[in-house]
Amino acid sequence: MTTDDWLADTRTSYDTVAVSYTDQMRDAIAGDLYLRAALALFADRVRAAGDGPVADVGCGPGHVTAHLRGLGVDAFGIDLSPGMIDVARREYPGLRFEVGSMTDLHLGDASVAGVLAWWSLIHLPDDEVPTVFAHFHRVLRPGGPLQLGFHVGDVSRLKTEGYGGHPMKVHVHRRQPDKVASWLRDAGFEVEAHWLLDPDERVRQAILFARRHP
Template structure:
């Protein structure tokens, strides 16, 4: 599998980590749909028996910290050491680790839930099934999974962003039905979808799923 995209993504987010963190500060508290999605995820975790959950592609830790405020035992993993450094500095009492969703540094069936917000958007189509296999490997049977991604078709190359710093990442837009098929093939049951237009920007999608028994 071509892994150049991993190197480019890691380097790009190391470059923009501080600026990105400033731009997303408070984004969750200002968006009722995002807060509602996280509250629903927390309820799903509790209904599955509680336990640790992983925020894959956690960035500067905003989502991880919000889950902890909902009394979810959440920790974060991100490909970018720069992002993890920012997250650890902002939330010193929480757990953050460097790691790739293509090879999660977690034991089998070690988490009771998994959340991936806007971290799949840089994963090429051919790598998504392997990523979902990793998700299934680390989530306990019955554990909830919540995905948040750009809705649409096609992709574009992003060469600048977050404080006008240089980047080189491809941003993929996908149909909810397409991602649903990948999840089912990996051993998840998709329980719901939420599609919305956040502040008149690009269409977004949530998928709510559980790992099959």
């Protein structure tokens, strides 16, 4: 599958489910102590690095971007799906949201104080990861934090419906934290920690904390 193919499938899928996804995820952060703690720690790391704009890459309907703004972070959102961006702009009209792809991130070199990518790497094929992490490294200021959230595992599956039974066509890739950390080190990041969430669930989640070397 070419880059254009999986990007087009992902874009169309999330355009289709944008409204139902928003309804299901609206209270996700409010209902999870550990997600809130991870975002609070990220906000602290942004402040420690000198503050500035923060890119929420794969922002979906904007609820994470808005939470970061509530923590005092100058966050803006980027998402591949125009449908998701339309919803985000309606839900949070005072915030900045843009259509864009993490595979071709249109941000200036060292232009952001932090990058967050929560569960937006899960549709990214392995061979695209180094390109995306190189973009993250390029746009981050030296010392700036990067936080990733993803599904833990060793398998990939094709998802054909979701969020209210709507049709989708996306591959969902589960990865081990050590593998993601190795890719980050290769891209020039210092990996600081990772959290394993839901360890007793069938599908575990991880949050990985890193920063660009000063």
